[in-house]
Amino acid sequence: MGSANLQSKSYEVSDTSEAIEFYYDKGWTDGLPIVPPTEASIRAMLDAAKLEPGQEIAFIENRQVSVTAEKVAINAVMAGCKPEYMPVVVAAVEAIGDPRYGYHGPAASTGGSAVFMLVNGPMARELDINCGDNLFGPGWRANATIGRAVRLIMRNAIGTLPGKLDRSTLGHPGKYTYCIAENEAESPWPPVHVERGFRPEQNAVTVFAALAPHQVSNQLSNTAAGVLTTMADSMHISGSVTGQPQYVVVLAGEHMRTIASDGWSKADVKQFLFEHTHNSIAHLKRTNRMPGAVLPEDETTMRPLVQTPEDFIVIAAGGRAGVASAFIPGWGGRSSSQSVTKEIRRP
């Protein structure tokens, strides 16, 4: 496989240091040094996913850009990926090219979202994608480089440059990388990809246009309702509030066990959060989140934070110890961008 000639323009440099500076000079990095993509390393990426260089992985309609396997491979090398990560990166690029994700909105918006990626299935464990301690922090090559590869592809192959096509007012650190796995080994619940119709032994990546994670602390409750009451209270005014985006809810070790020991399923968690995150129209108007004067009926007219309970994506992940969990508001609204799950095809 991968025997066809590479089509990308190439350059000769003296050594790795010169290559790193050359990529900075060209504006081809995210601010961190890159791994120089040589023919051998690019071909190793392509071979790991059994792809020919010219194969189209995604077509970004608004940009009229065809993202080929060759460009995915080059950027994956630059990000520091191992070749065996390539199928995950490919699936993630397919997912952000899906019309339901709606690439242009979250990529270009002043709202400043990142591509959150959840990896499910046996490959997550084989590739050592962290699902435990320091979940969103540094220390794992797969988490650091798979997410980085997708961002470099957005920048280099799709042209999503900050200040140009990426007009984020603030952005957030997840734009460097935002990739986790679900703790399927210890979770009492079906993993996200199984909830979405895949078999447990299949591998899948879920992409989600996401704002930054918000940590929620509760060290007092030993009931599901107690823990989730705190979560709901923290969530109900967050993100774009009135846009009704989807949300990721990350339940870490202690909270996961507390909720499960009360016999609650993921569906129960979603229903509880749905019912306890409504806001009155009056409050939304008084706090300048909705336009218009407050009418008497606004006091009792409630607006849910999300459109349906299924818009909460519940993930079991994070360290075993500690009293924190997290929620992640989606960008915009569900009508503009939805989370998308794609199978990772093993070579």
Add this chain to the structure above:
Amino acid sequence: MDKQIRVFDPTTTPKEQALCYAPRPTTLQGKKVGLVENTKYNSDTLLLKIGKILQEEYGVQGMLLRRKRNAGVPAHEEIIGEIKAECDVVIAGVGD
């Protein structure tokens, strides 16, 4: 120093598209204006104000305001078809 490493370009050039603009009318007198609202707060207010100015100062005879599905996507076929059928010119814009 001898050049020893060959490295590859990670960027892509977008596919070139030929854009063809519709012929512009020489006057707005008696014309109907389509207004494409992008769903952002006050975008309808702004467009209707522009439409009113066009009516009062440029002789526009009618307006048709239509709403996109959301700000991040192109106008959908249904409203494009309606505006093409009924209007002579169209105003669309994105802004926060």
